[in-house]
Amino acid sequence: MNKEIIVIGGGASGLAAAIAAKEEGRDILLIEKESKLGGILNQCIHNGFGLEVFKEEYTGPEYANKYVQKFHESKIDFLLDTTVLHIDKIENGFEIILSSKVTGMKKVTCQSIIMSTGCYERTRGSISIPGDRPYGVITAGSAQRYLNIDGYMIGKKVFILGSGDIGLIMARRMYLEGAEVLGVAELMPYSNGLTRNIVQCLNDYNIPLYLSHTVTEIHGNDDNRLESIVIQEVNQSYQPIPGTEREFSVDTLLLSIGLVPDITLMDNLDVEHDLKTKSVKVNQAYETSVPGLFICGNSLQVHDLVDNVSMESERAGKCASEFVLAKKIESNESIKIKAGNNLLFVTPHYVDFAWASRETVIQFRSTSKIEKALLTVSQGDKELLSKRKSFIVPAEMETFTLDMNQIEKGSDILVNLEVL
Amino acid sequence: MYDYVVIGAGIVGSFIARELSKYNLKALVLEKENDVANVQTLANSAILHSGHNPEPNSLKTKLCLLGNKLYEEVEDELCIPLLRTGAYVVAHNNDEEQKLLDLVETTKANHVTEYELLDYAEACKTEPNLAKSITKVLSLPTTKVTYPWEAAFACMENAIVNGVEFKKNSEVTNITKSKEGFVVTVNKLDNYHTKYVINATGVNTDDIAAMVEKHVSFKIKPRHGEYYVLDKRVKGFVNHVLYPLPTDLGKGVLLTPQIHGNILVGPDSKWVDDKYRTNNTPAGLEYVKTNAKHLAENVPFHQIIRSFAGIRATSDQDDFIIEESKEAKGFYHLAGIDSPGLTAAPAIAKYLVEDIMHVQDKYSINKEFNPIRFKNKEFGSLDYEQQLEFIKKDPLHGNIICKCENITEREVLDAINGPLGSNTIKGVKKRCRAGAGLCQGGYCEEKVYKLIVRETKATPLDVCYDGAKSNMFVSETKVK
Ligand SMILES: Cc1cc2nc3c(=O)[nH]c(=O)nc-3n(C[C@H](O)[C@H](O)[C@H](O)COP(=O)(O)OP(=O)(O)OC[C@H]3O[C@@H](n4cnc5c(N)ncnc54)[C@H](O)[C@@H]3O)c2cc1C
Numbered sequence A: 001m002n003k004e005i006i007v008i009g010g011g012a013s014g015l016a017a018a019i020a021a022k023e024e025g026r027d028i029l030l031i032e033k034e035s036k037l038g039g040i041l042n043q044c045i046h047n048g049f050g051l052e053v054f055k056e057e058y059t060g061p062e063y064a065n066k067y068v069q070k071f072h073e074s075k076i077d078f079l080l081d082t083t084v085l086h087i088d089k090i091e092n093g094f095e096i097i098l099s100s101k102v103t104g105m106k107k108v109t110c111q112s113i114i115m116s117t118g119c120y121e122r123t124r125g126s127i128s129i130p131g132d133r134p135y136g137v138i139t140a141g142s143a144q145r146y147l148n149i150d151g152y153m154i155g156k157k158v159f160i161l162g163s164g165d166i167g168l169i170m171a172r173r174m175y176l177e178g179a180e181v182l183g184v185a186e187l188m189p190y191s192n193g194l195t196r197n198i199v200q201c202l203n204d205y206n207i208p209l210y211l212s213h214t215v216t217e218i219h220g221n222d223d224n225r226l227e228s229i230v231i232q233e234v235n236q237s238y239q240p241i242p243g244t245e246r247e248f249s250v251d252t253l254l255l256s257i258g259l260v261p262d263i264t265l266m267d268n269l270d271v272e273h274d275l276k277t278k279s280v281k282v283n284q285a286y287e288t289s290v291p292g293l294f295i296c297g298n299s300l301q302v303h304d305l306v307d308n309v310s311m312e313s314e315r316a317g318k319c320a321s322e323f324v325l326a327k328k329i330e331s332n333e334s335i336k337i338k339a340g341n342n343l344l345f346v347t348p349h350y351v352d353f354a355w356a357s358r359e360t361v362i363q364f365r366s367t368s369k370i371e372k373a374l375l376t377v378s379q380g381d382k383e384l385l386s387k388r389k390s391f392i393v394p395a396e397m398e399t400f401t402l403d404m405n406q407i408e409k410g411s412d413i414l415v416n417l418e419v420l
Numbered sequence B: 001m002y003d004y005v006v007i008g009a010g011i012v013g014s015f016i017a018r019e020l021s022k023y024n025l026k027a028l029v030l031e032k033e034n035d036v037a038n039v040q041t042l043a044n045s046a047i048l049h050s051g052h053n054p055e056p057n058s059l060k061t062k063l064c065l066l067g068n069k070l071y072e073e074v075e076d077e078l079c080i081p082l083l084r085t086g087a088y089v090v091a092h093n094n095d096e097e098q099k100l101l102d103l104v105e106t107t108k109a110n111h112v113t114e115y116e117l118l119d120y121a122e123a124c125k126t127e128p129n130l131a132k133s134i135t136k137v138l139s140l141p142t143t144k145v146t147y148p149w150e151a152a153f154a155c156m157e158n159a160i161v162n163g164v165e166f167k168k169n170s171e172v173t174n175i176t177k178s179k180e181g182f183v184v185t186v187n188k189l190d191n192y193h194t195k196y197v198i199n200a201t202g203v204n205t206d207d208i209a210a211m212v213e214k215h216v217s218f219k220i221k222p223r224h225g226e227y228y229v230l231d232k233r234v235k236g237f238v239n240h241v242l243y244p245l246p247t248d249l250g251k252g253v254l255l256t257p258q259i260h261g262n263i264l265v266g267p268d269s270k271w272v273d274d275k276y277r278t279n280n281t282p283a284g285l286e287y288v289k290t291n292a293k294h295l296a297e298n299v300p301f302h303q304i305i306r307s308f309a310g311i312r313a314t315s316d317q318d319d320f321i322i323e324e325s326k327e328a329k330g331f332y333h334l335a336g337i338d339s340p341g342l343t344a345a346p347a348i349a350k351y352l353v354e355d356i357m358h359v360q361d362k363y364s365i366n367k368e369f370n371p372i373r374f375k376n377k378e379f380g381s382l383d384y385e386q387q388l389e390f391i392k393k394d395p396l397h398g399n400i401i402c403k404c405e406n407i408t409e410r411e412v413l414d415a416i417n418g419p420l421g422s423n424t425i426k427g428v429k430k431r432c433r434a435g436a437g438l439c440q441g442g443y444c445e446e447k448v449y450k451l452i453v454r455e456t457k458a459t460p461l462d463v464c465y466d467g468a469k470s471n472m473f474v475s476e477t478k479v480k
């Protein structure tokens, strides 16, 4: 089988990318490993999706269904219950190995790939929380799936580590299901979740938020189920302060300690990595350093709002289509976009003049909470943009667009945030 | 009435069970945990040591060397995987080089015939990430790595097929002497009558001994050891087991390549009071990190996917204690079996059965004994053409359950339904590695529990993580 574009992953990102490329007339195959399209949205039964794209508030599944419907109307080929196992670069495109119970293993070729494989949750192991290793220490997203999709409660007395959005939403969800939610501990001196979630999920239910705190001890019982945890305040270098120990008897510790783009499929490809986003570097067309290999959604960078995922992926879909039409877009010259002061990261990483007709949508996160800031974008001595911003937090990704007509070949672009 | 009751299903109990099944006798294995290989055999370095450092003429040396060889036999018979890594013991300066020469003397005295001294440049040819501070290396080509859980399952499965009975969740709580031998009480409830008892309970050997002896001649002094696990994506970072020079506290912090590509970093060594608490501590993990840096440059700590700890059943005597109880005839101890206990296990079993218990003089050979235990090659280890073959024979191989480790539905079903199948999340992980990878079950735990539900006709509320009361879920949600 040979396709123009293969989209890997059928979440918000893959759906939007596939629809956009199909609108341009491309021949597409979307591959999803689960038995249902929609990805992570299916388990997000709370409100708060779509304000940007639809100017209306939907639940996750409702938002997903809007796209799934459009996807089906577009008559795009797709495979469910099918996992992509391997990608190889071949001449003029890619060869993919996929596998499913029904069709077995198969090789499929295509000219271009859009990676939209989402992200996975950081686990206890990756941050080495000390203590016993009982059951009941579980990532918030897994707990959310068990609760919202399968209909099972994983515990009755809950503590949450990390104030990421999933953790906050799960605090409310477990509370409403009758669990006792004893608190949320956050290592940083500020929350990592959206402000609206702090208010609506914690404050409204009197769930305490312990800023500058972390879990330093975990106790299991003889049956290897969680019994209690200890939290401690941390100093400025994030080391626990002796004497601040507080023990909570709980049967569940939810971890909401971050998401990591899932790019393991690219392990054997010659892609350039970004240690900050923990994903790969792209140009303004969402193309990686491997020509024809595009990436978007949470596998490119972890988003807080699905609307941004959809919009970004639409752009990526259009670019992949352009790539296929132009047969091969030679990368003629590119300049770097650099993250300057107070920026955790910036995407895209390059402006490639082969894609000069594309607008450059820049997204970034700050390294800390800034009340008042001046955002400047410059190329050499030339200022491309200067804008005052208030209340910038790492938890909320910022977006702006650069006018390509302003950008010249030559020196790199620097994105800066000055504290005012 | 049993001939033998074996208490404990770690690697030692499992090899003993298989050894006993070669004779016409009735044997029962009792294990307190919900699975085989859940204590020391669960958490160790997985190394089959060459025998370079225990005291010459000790049981440890003798059985380590023999055990290392015997694994070569069971590799094919029982499908126990071996990774022939070889090992490097490293020295950093003149002082350490002198100690390395002393170690060569011990190595020779221990009849380890294959060894070689290499200078840094030579060693770097096969081990390019070796720490730059290293000056000399003792190469030990016979050192290997196995997969301890699989080794224990293989032995126990084979023992079961050959007639041994196995009971899990069966904690021995009391033992009394009787006219014919012993009455072994399990969970304070059920009694088993037996002629002989084998005490292979690791850290509990002194407690069990105290059930039949007034004066127990040894004491277990638990020694705690912590590790980091690096993701399999680090495969090839080091290819040998890397040891520092041994000290009184043992072999030190090592870098050990594992069968599936991961690297273990550890262990440290700490005397502890609690025999059971295999917790991780910030100090222990820090120690491990610091010391690993003396072995290799730029250890990829950003690829840490997990940490764990184990407890060594070190005794107050230097050597393995493998003997008949002085007070209770017909009662046998396997105590102080810390490292190299995994290596020695097949030899320990033979030594106990033939040289200490003389089973061959008491029972006839089991002519039906089938030495073969077969296990399919791991799907993920096959090349594309072989994988197609597998799927043609069994479409369930087409369904990937664990994306990180490439584990198929067939492999999970085998883990649940095999001769020594398990209905727990951890049991499945130990058998087929679903959940052992980068995302630590984030993707597949849900699929695994649903397969357990389907295959064992349980409800989700029944599914346990590990112990028989470690249920994953506490209730259904209010609205369903
Ligand atoms: C718990 C949670 C709460 C959120 N709450 C909000 C909110 O309130 N408001 C809001 O706007 N946004 C919210 N978001 C953010 C937004 O929903 C997500 O960022 C967005 O849905 C991500 O879409 P995606 O397509 O990039 O990833 P996913 O939805 O994760 O999709 C990736 C898909 O790829 C598939 N896949 C992965 N690997 C393979 C492979 N090898 N082969 C085949 N298929 C594969 C996966 O099965 C999955 O379906 C939330 C996100 C989460 C996780």
Ligand SMILES: Cc1cc2nc3c(=O)[nH]c(=O)nc-3n(C[C@H](O)[C@H](O)[C@H](O)COP(=O)(O)OP(=O)(O)OC[C@H]3O[C@@H](n4cnc5c(N)ncnc54)[C@H](O)[C@@H]3O)c2cc1C
Residues within 6 Å of the ligand: B007, B008, B009, B010, B011, B012, B013, B014, B030, B031, B032, B033, B036, B037, B038, B039, B040, B041, B042, B043, B044, B045, B046, B047, B048, B049, B170, B171, B172, B173, B200, B201, B202, B203, B204, B208, B224, B225, B226, B267, B309, B310, B311, B312, B313, B337, B338, B339, B340, B341, B342, B343, B344
């Ligand atoms: C950190 C560490 C690193 C090590 N590294 C290596 C290495 O690299 N190479 C090597 O050769 N060796 C190594 N060892 C040693 C090796 O792991 C042990 O020697 C070996 O696993 C001992 O096996 P066992 O069967 O005696 O003990 P265990 O595996 O502990 O088995 C004993 C069993 O008895 C059961 N039991 C206890 N009490 C009762 C009761 N009352 N009723 C019923 N059942 C009971 C337990 O539940 C347990 O399953 C290491 C050990 C540790 C802790």
